[in-house]
Amino acid sequence: MRQSFSVGIGGAAGQGVATPGDIFAKIFSRRGLHLNAYNAYQSIIRGGHTFLTVRTGPDKIATTDGRLDLLVPLNQDTMDRHMRLLSAGSACLYNADLIKPGNPADGVQLCPIPVSKLADISRNKVAQNTLAIGAGLSMMGVGFPALESVLEEQFRKKEKAVVDENISLARSGYDYATQNFKPFAWPLPMTDDRYAVLSGNAAMAMGGAAAGVKFYTAYPMSPSTGVLHWMADHARKAEIMVRQVEDEIGVINMAIGAAHAGVRAMCATSGGGFALMSEGLGLSAQAEIPIVVIDCQRAGPSTGVPTKTEQGDLWQMLGAAFGDYPRVIAAPLDIADCFKLIPEIFNVADRFQCPGIVLCDLLLAEGRLSVDPKDLDFHPVIDRGELITSNGSGEHEAYKRYKITDSGVSPRVIPGVPGHTHTVSSDEHDEDGVLISDEYTNSVKRRAMMEKRMRKMEGIAASIPPPQLLGPANADVTLIGWGSTYGVIDEACELLREAGISVNHLPIRWLVPLHGDAILELLRGARHTIIVENNYSGQFARYLRSETSFVPNGNIRKYDGEPFLPHHIVEAVKEQLAGKTNLSVPAHEIMV
């Protein structure tokens, strides 16, 4: 089992759950520790229940695991909901003035903080939070200077008195815990590594900047809004034009206009906004104007559960817009991959002049991960494909925008170049861009143009890597996942191996085109295959079957809005191996 330490902070929205979470995350990453954070929340600005979990440790931490070492309940509701997650060796830090502890399990250390004695609560409404941060770090064996410098940064925009007050408050909490509470048995280690901590949304936005995106459009929609926020905050430094548009129909069409003018254009949304973008996706494919659209999936359908995660949009992506057309769909495997995937998919979209779809989800979009800064490469390969940007000497053949070629790709001119005027068209057209749909519909030209566009799929398939099996080739169980389940399946595999079950993992990143033959080849020797996905109907299982006829031995699915935890998969694999069921739907034990 990976050595790790988890802190849970909960309260009502507006009570300031995020700040302690950020402070802990910063201190952990600066100690050279990995971390993963997940915030469970609702669509409410004040009130409700928000529960942030930060898990840290010296090894790679790709998921939270439901276990808590330290609980910081900022209100009674949080105490009542989560006390049962604590077990021997863990502790609960709470405001002794306001919160009653209930009945903890044996070996749980209750740490009441006399907040009104240590702070002037009439002046500082979040005094309990700062005291608890100080106390918690003392118990973790973290020296006070680490906290002091983070607090200085946190409040750097405020006057010095505010900074001093917070540092002195944190110090009181720290000293009080040193004198009154027992430190954790496992003091937090330290390494020489340093990590960047970022959300998937920030990673995708930065990946876009690295890919050379110059135009970004969006309409706010959870959980994708973080991409817009990063873009808007950094637009001037990154020299990206960022526009908030009236609706997602406008968003995608504006992106298409900018892409046609010759820049890389990107937009992000969630399932509902994506539904509005569908027709535009068809335009991108038909007019052969490359764009990249990010879908951060949330639990649907309709408005669904706006603040909860799901992998329920796969078939929407597969079937988005009418007609057959080339498209590329990829799902990032983790938050670091959210960054890396964007330049890759832009290169494919640009080379093959078609839409690229990034199928992310709330778990990655809003989760936080420690990432080696070296993995945030701002100088990736940029391949714009066959672009004509100048008329050179002025001598050239008559330009045909949709010239029929073996690859299906026709060189694309950037508007403004003399001698290359043409019309790009949503209607079916001939090689010259002249519409064939209105006056003389020509079946020979239509067929040739369909085949030209669809031929691009062969080139796309050849340009993307096939999936790979992780772990021993000859395992008892093969777990198949796609996108964001990568981290949790990886840890479940480790736990299963410790329990004596040999297991390997097939994560799928490129969904369309799917390397069906390569997948069948990898699964040929598999003894017991299980598909793990965060939806009700097994959308990937159905897709894999439609593409390859492959049917797994079992499925593990979850559609309660919360992500998988490693033990959910471990227990499900065990029950399936014991022959109890071939469809496991783990229950989420954390009530948020």
Add this chain to the structure above:
Amino acid sequence: MATEVVNPQAIVMADFKGKVDPDWCPGCGDFGVLAAVQKALVELQIPKHEVATISGIGCSSNFPGFIDTYGMHTLHGRSLPVATGMKMANHAMTVLVTGGDGDGFGIGCGHFVHATRRNVDLLYLVMDNQIYGLTTGQTSPTSRIGMKTKSMPFGNIESPLNPISLALAAGATFVARGFSAEQKHLTELIKQGIEHKGFSFIDVFSPCVTYNHDNTFQWFRPRVKKLEDNPEYDSSDWGAAMEKSLMWGDEIPIGKFFERTDLPSLHAAEPVLKKGPLVQQDCRIPPDIAKSFIDELM
């Protein structure tokens, strides 16, 4: 990126002749609009490779195919967002948006209001025939009350939208109305619209000779009165423009209703574009900026 070898000769009408001839019905009002646009571009001597003509879907939206420029034939109602993206990415281009009343005031009305308030520097020409033509004659957002169409065979009971008032209310900085049969006047409006630095809207009466038997050339001809013929009319007076926009009946004003030049267009207001057209800027993030983005996360 736009470059180097440019035609040194004067720009003439033949330069803008499209790859195919228009397939509009004989006598369609759109012919007059096409000719006026071509004339305006010739009079302004704008090379065709510096012009983008962008449309939605409908009879009049086939326009980009009938003029030789960088054309885009997009989705029904979506020409304005596409054109906005195009203009933002390359504001050196002259952007013309062409379409009909169904495309612009029906399915695309939301975009019309927002492109207007954004003051995107483009010319939006609506060939308004008060009917859906390409779908063979249904009621449009500008069809008059009582008009009988295939979708309202017993007569329209919904009030028509007033494009001029709507554009004024949405904050358009150039608002005009033309008539396809008034070629010289329309050409002049188009030239002014192209030269105006901001969102220019021209609603053009472009009669449908096949499906609209109410609002015909004959119906419009005695009614249209040029605002330019009235020396008293002040097109910088928004209130007067709004008042004029409500006139409909025996006298229907055409001409420039309103223009203001004190507001920056969207691309002029955007700091990122101060360095020049986006498409000509370097797309790589400089190493020191990239480092600062990562440092924020450490």
